[in-house]
Amino acid sequence: MRKTLVVLAALAATATGLAGCSSGSDGGPGPAGSSGTAGRTTVHITIEGGTVTPHGDRVDAEVGKPVVLHIEADRSGEIHVHSTPEQHVDFPEGTSTRTLTIDKPGIVDVEDHALDKVIVQLQVS
Ligand SMILES: [Cu+2]
Incomplete structure (x- = not known):
């Protein structure tokens, strides 16, 4: 019981981390690539x-x-x-x-x- 809760919490944390990462990088490449x-x-x-x-x-x-x-x-x-x-x-x-x-x-x-x-x-x- 306790172990299941820990795994779910870890998965939730991972999913949140990935979503935050990908949304952050979407805005990045445009301005950087065109600066030249x-x-x-x-x-x-x-x-x-x-x-x-x-x-x-x-x-x-x-x-x-x-x-x-x-x-x-x-x-x-x-x-x-x-x-x-x-x-x-x-x-x-x-x-x-x-x-x-x-x-x-x-x-x-x-x-x-x-x-x-x-x-x-x-x-x-
Ligand atoms: Cu025309």
Whole structure:
């Protein structure tokens, strides 16, 4: 009788310890793993002669951190960002820089609708 109680108490203590450990480590890796980039993402975009570079690349980004679009274009236009809410970014002919922030994690397509092309897919986490 007494022995059974001791075993149950030990099991309960072990279970509690494991739960506390795993919940503690969930929050850890994110900030630590991303510290090298300082949270900022830069995408260099070239639009020339009806083609766009890059074209459908995956780019890692972070929720709430700046995503800088460095745009070189041979015409003015508009970039459509399929975030929630969606964003439209006007750019002039020539070189320009635009900064986005994405508020929710997920895959966000960044498109040039005039060319009907996906420029990058932001993998936001
Ligand atoms: Cu779009």
